[in-house]
Amino acid sequence: MNEANLAQDFAFTSEFWSGWIIVLTLGNIFACWWLIRWTAKRRAGEAAEGDTTGHTWDETLAEYNNPMPRWWLWMFYITMIFGLGYLVLYPGLGSFRGVLNWTHQNAYAKEMEAADAKFGPLFAQYATKPVEQLVLDPRALRIGERLFVNYCASCHGSDAGGAPGFPNLRDTDWLYGGNPETITTTILDGRSGVMPAWKAVLGDQGIKEVTAYVVSLSGRDADTSLVTAGKQHFATYCAACHGADGKGNPALGAPNLTDKTWLYGASAGVIAKTIANGRNGHMPAHRNFLGEDKVHLLATYVYSLSNGKR
Incomplete structure (x- = not known):
């Protein structure tokens, strides 16, 4: 056809x-x-008037x-x-x-135009100021915080402390980098991170070995024999993204495996599940939804969380 x-x-x-x-x-x-x-039609035999x-x-x-x-x-x-x-x-x-x-699209567009006309100048006055300067402005931070609560808290939490699969924005551990420019780019254009599944390649025993090695990278005890075999698998299959030393690669969003910060959980069981089945993380883009001026203030607030300003 x-x-x-x-x-x-x-x-x-x-x-x-x-x-x-x-x-x-x-x-x-x-x-x-x-x-x-x-139902209102009078039936034959009904009295025209009276109590019954x-x-x-x-x-x-x-x-x-x-x-x-x-x-x-x-x-x-x-x-x-x-x-x-x-x-x-x-x-x-x-x-x-x-x-x-x-149409609901036209109604939404009209509402957004009215809102931009009313509140646009409020955001525009901060657009030319760098993030490093705005983090010292309490009013700018309050505006950024309100934007965060409205648009980001559902994933990252109202305190920005994160949740399994959603990064904590209050620490200094960043998948793609924590400088103002990178944070702004992440919010504007979003991110898509993919951790491939390795069960078909490594098998059950290989998953156990790589899990033991990954656990050892963060300074925890693990079976020595499993760690030795897992190190070889890691060099073959994992080092391309996470680095030979396991410290990650911000260009790819590959996390550092040697610290105490874990996006999905630090237990051996969760790590094994991640290696076996993979992970898919998605940070939606907000460029068309919020616009650059709002994102600039939002990025300022997020940057302040890990730099001792909040």
Whole structure:
């Protein structure tokens, strides 16, 4: 099937479901109107007036003639009229966009334009000042902190202390580097770190050996025989990223394995799982979302956390 046929089938499917939604939506509104009219219709044998309708059961059990108030009935009609008016103005009937052509993207864009017009000058006044200077400005740090709480705390924690898989931003251990320029680049353009899985290459025994060697790199006790074999595996498969000495490579985001800082956990079991199955870390880009001026203040706050300013 060629692309033209696929496009034609997709258009037909879209039109079908759009029409189906329109029929269901309008049909339900009409059904509500019909149900109200049908239930309000006087039945044969009902009394036109009086306390009872004329229906009796078990000889003396009578149905009272207490119709719902008119205002209550009109609330249903008003609701249906409102629904029809809404569907004319706004999207809700399949692919019909409404006469106002409203979309949530347009609404968001307008809100952002209004916010930029109001708050843009506030951020712009700090844009030309270097981070090293801004970390001494309490007001700039407060603005950066609010940005952090709104956009970064869900991953790194409200105190920036991190969580398994999300770096602690308060220490001096940085995957890609902790200078102002690198922090700014990380926030603006994001990062994607990949630790490949080695189980198929090393096997279960090889995983144990490399785990023992990695554990020993941070000064902890490990089985000497496993460490010796693991060192050879490390030189073959791991040194290209983590370095021959295991101290990492900021250009690749490969962590230092000789210190006490561990992104996913320091236990032998967690380390073995990382080596066997690999890891995938992703830091989303915020350039288009926040803009350079806001990121400049955000980077200032993050930089201050590991430099004794907070």
